[in-house]
Amino acid sequence: MPLIIKLLAQRIALGLILLLLVSGLIFAGTMILPGDVAQSILGQSATPEALANLRAELGLNDPPLQRYIQWLGGAMTGDLGTALTSGSDITESIGKRPSNTLFLAFWAAIIAVPLAIFLGLLAVRYKDRWPDKLISAVTLASISIPEFLIGYVLMYLIAVKLRWFPSVAMINDGMSLGEKLGAIALPVTVLTLVVLAHMMRMTRAAILNVMQSAYIETAELKGLNGFQVIFRHAFPNAIAPIVNVVMLNLAYLVVGVVVIEVVFVYPGMGQYLVDHVSKRDVPVVQACGLIFAAVYIGLNMIADIVAILSNPRLRHPK
Amino acid sequence: MSDPQLKVRDLKIGATVYPPGEKPHDIEIVHGVSFDLEKGKVLGLIGESGAGKSTIGLAAMAYGRGGVKITGGEVWINGRDVLKSGTGDIRKLRGGEVTYVSQSAAASFNPAKKILDQVVEAAVEQKKFSRKDAEARAKVLFDKLGLPDPENIGDRFPHQVSGGQLQRCMTALALCPEPDLVVFDEPTTALDVTTQIDVLMAIKEAIRETGVAALYITHDLAVVAQVSDDIMVLRHGNTVEYGSVDQIINDPQEEYTQALVSVRSIEHEEKEPTAEPVLSVRNITARYKGTQFDVLHNVNVDLYPGQTLAVVGESGSGKSTLARVITGLLPPREGEIEFAGRVLSPDLDGRSREDLRELQMIYQMADVAMNPRQTVGTIIGRPLEFYFGMKGAEKRKRIIELLDEIELGEGFIDRYPAELSGGQKQRVCIARALAAKPKMIICDEVTSALDPLVADGILKLLLELQKIEDVAFLFITHDLATVRAISDNIAVMYQGKVQRYGGKTKVLSPPFDDYTDLLLSSVPEMRLGWLEEVIANRKMESAGN
Structure with missing residues (x-):
């Protein structure tokens, strides 16, 4: 088997194992949280019988391992369980939320990634001159200010004072793409500012590192500009x-948008998660945790696969 | 007579230096050099590192490496002074009129792009040829330079061809845009001797056939004598001597040129083996973890106390692997190492502190073998503490003794490695090895990174120290001149086997086996016409070309 196939298979297998371990961790983590789910549903005044019944009904008396396997089996077949607070099916109530979160992350990425790489290239081209310093200063400032x-600030200036875009980023199926983009303009701007600096500086550093190589001198001596x-x-x-x-930042765009979604009241995964953490709805928290973990591991796996594929020594063995 | 292709007048080049503990300041590294180069002729620039020869070569392309700046003079190419040209003109000059072949083709090819794309890039970019014509021309050049499968070799990536082949591809890259001048900067220095002569011959033929003018930069006078018409000897940025090849080689006027022509002033009498060897390598067979083939096959050699065994071979012959086995870094699959009358543990973990003390090492790259944040005193003092528990005044006294032995003296004790020259760094590494009072030192290519005259000094020092300290050397090298200079016994290695082994006189006297003959005949000799003679008389193709 060619080395590259072996490496790719190894990396994918590693991703799956990692995801399995994380699912165990999420399950165990929510298990050891203090408090009793039955108690929090029924409230302080519940009778012991009612509590015992509810526990049996929710399967809380089963051994943890059995419950974990049931939960994992359900998750793999698309059944994330039932929300305790509302009694509704989680898969159904999450519904469009992941796609809303992805919609926001996608547009932020579409703007931020090319912009960051372009700014990185520009900074390398004018290294230590004013464009480089300006780019560094602005991106560092934007990453240093807390995103909320x-x-x-943007909401006050652009939505309230200038009235260009709405301050609340509510979207629904009835809106056209243009309306949706208008609605999410502000959160996308904030997200772009947050992830820009990291990607731009890494691009700059990685290319500058390569610029030390002898083959760059060869290229310069060919008369290239x-x-x-x-x-x-x-x-x-x-x-x-x-x-x-880039992948780390994309993962951040999906997983880390919690704050932005809450600030702009955007109907994404993050807000759903925050709502249910405060209600101590363990199955929902578990389900969101698992989805976030899958996104994170998946994107990083893609990054590693691209890294393997971009290595000419692996693509074209001797 | 027509105008020369390249006319350099009073060229001055400067650089900004950043010495530790001082303010950065500008220094001049080339102090007014002048020469002419006619069409179709080759001028050899020769000198030690720091002589300014590469800097002058790059100045012909109006290029300064790092902080190097051209501060004065004139460089005329095709009737215009390139130092007064604008950015656009300079870009046309580079890669179009003047091209460059660097020392390490392996580093100078972009690993992420196919060879052909890189070879034709300048020709296409400078609008000298269409992409199609440039590719056709590249393939003709591949063929002329003796590369295998010239039609398809360009579709490979740089890592898929050997070092010697890549160096020829680099020459094709330089010749592809039909330049008026090619700057060859040590193009064969990184190659094995047996590969070097093939590449040298290919370059010489290519220069002759294309009628291009060339600057040939090297530190090896014997090499430059084979390809040049004229030679300029440089030292510390000044011209020492400038004349025809014949005059420089056969009738050098200046003292420095005479020293260069006659390096290797060392005469060393072969010593008879004493009764008991200090090191016996017995039936060693070894392979690296995770690989399927042996890099050493049944190696047997002995080293006697106070003597030198030279292990000589090309890259990949297994000589450094042998050192790894002896030091315990690579446990062998079969065989054993007997040292000072006892069998050593095959694994480094199983060796006692005494085993470690008695067997020391000196490396090729003195630079990276020392901690740049430690002073010379700390570096040499460390084995004194570690093996002998020395402290304070006693340790300092011993460090000074060692510094005297390596001819540096007490003044160096508080200096940092960055403040030392290459030769001085290697001397400190020698002192560090000697501090442990070893029975034996493995010297792994210790002079390969040094200029010939400096290397000569190091070898003399090692022989002197061998007499005083009665230490045995296992000397790993690819340089046969070094072997001649210092060894008592020689083991010639080829593809993991000892090809020839015995006393120096016996090994270096005919009749030879084919490989030893190839190796010995490939060492450049300082006389005109040597290259053609060797190529005509060869019995065996070199392995690594």
């Missing part, structure tokens, strides 16, 4: 570290 603060050297000769060798940090 940027959110509220600065951007040709960077784009043709440096960038292809810096893909692996750049993709890695």
Whole structure:
């Protein structure tokens, strides 16, 4: 079997094992939380009989391992269990939320990733001159300010004062794409500002590292101009570290949007999770945790696969 | 007579230096060099590292590496002074009119792109040829340079061809845009001797056939004598001597040139083996973890106290692997190592502190073998503490003794490695090895990274120390001149086997086996016409080309 297939298979298997371990961790973590689910549903005044009945009904008396296997088996077949508080099916009530979260993350990524890489290339081309310093200063400032603060400041300036975009990013199926994009303009801007600096600085560092190589000198001595050297000769060798940090940030866009979704009252996964943490609805928290973990591990797995595929020594063995 | 292709007048080059503990300041590294190069001629620039030869070569392309700046003078190519040209003109010059072949093709090819794409890039970018014509021309050049499968070799990636082949591809890259001038910067230095002569011959033929002018930069006078018409000897950024090849080789005027022509002033009498060897390598067979083939096959050699065994071979012959087995870094599959009358544990973990003390090592790269944040005193003092528990005044006294032995003296005790020259660094590494009072030292290519005259000094020092300290050397090298200079016994290695083994005189006297003959005949000799003679008389193809 070629080495590259073996490496890819290993990496995918590793991702799946990791996901299994994380599912165990999520289950165990929510298990050892203090308090009793039956008690919190029925309230302080519940009779002992009612509590015992509810526990039996929810399967809380079964051994933990059996409950874990049941939960995992359900999750794999698309059944994430039943929400304790509302009694509704979680898969159904999560419904469009993951796709809403992904919609937001997608548009943030579409803007942030090319912009970050372009700014990184620009910073390399004008290293230590004013464009480089300006880009570094602005992106560092935007990453240093807490995202909810940027959110509220933009909301005040753009939504309240200028009235360009709505402050509340509510979207529903009835809206056209244009209306939806208008609605999410502010959260997308904030997310872009938050992830830009990290990706741009990594792009800059990875390419500068490659720029030390002898083959960059060869390229310069061929009479290529600065951007040709960077784009043709440096960038292809810096893909692996750049993709890695891009994927980490994409994962952040999906998993870390909790704050932004709450600030802009956006109907995504994050808000759903926050709502149910406060209601101590363990099955919902578990389900959201599992979905977030799957996204995170999946994106990082893609990053590693791209890194393996971008290595010419692995793609074209001797 | 027509104008010369390249006319350099009073070229001055400067750089900014950042010495530790001082303010950065500008220094001049080339102090006014002038020469002419006619069409179709080759000028050899020769000198030690730091002589400014690469810097001058790159200046012909109006290029300064790192912080290097051209501060004065004129460089005329095709009737214009390139130092006064604008950015656009310089870009046209580079890769179009003047091209460059670097020392390490392996590092100078972009690992992520196919060879052909890189070979034709300059020709296409400079609009000298269409993509199709450039590719056709590249394939003709591949063929001329003796590369196998010239039609398809360009579709490979750099890591898929050998070092010698890649160096030829680099030459094709430089010749593809039909330049007027090619700068060859040590193009064969990184190759094995047997590969070097093939590449050298290919380059020489290519220069002759295309009629291009060339600057050939090297530190090896014997190599440059084979390809050049004229030679300029440089030292510390000054011209020492400038003349025809014949005059420089056969009638050098300056003292420095005479020293370069006659390096290897060392005469060393072969010593008779004493009764008991200090090291016996017995039937060693070894392979690296996770691989399927043996890199060493049944190796048997002995090293006698106070003597030198030279292990010589090309890269990949297994000589460094042998050192790894002896030091315990790579436990062998079969065989054993007997050292000072006892059998050593095959594994490093199983060896006593005494085993470690008595067997020391000196490495090729003195730079990376020392902690840059420690002073010379700390570096040499460490084995004194570790093996002998020395402290304070006693330790300092011993460090000073060692510094005297390596001819550096007490003044060096508080210096950092960055403040030392290459030769001085290697001397500190020698002192560190000697501090342990070893019975034997493994010297792994210890002079390969040094200039010939500096290397000569190191070898003299090692022989001197061998007399004083009665230490045995296992000397790993690919350089036969070094072997001649210092060894008592020689083991010639080829593809993991000892090909020839015995006393120096016996090993270096005919009749030879085919491989030893190839190896010995491939060492460049300092006379004109040597290259053609060797190629004509060869019995065996080199393995690594």
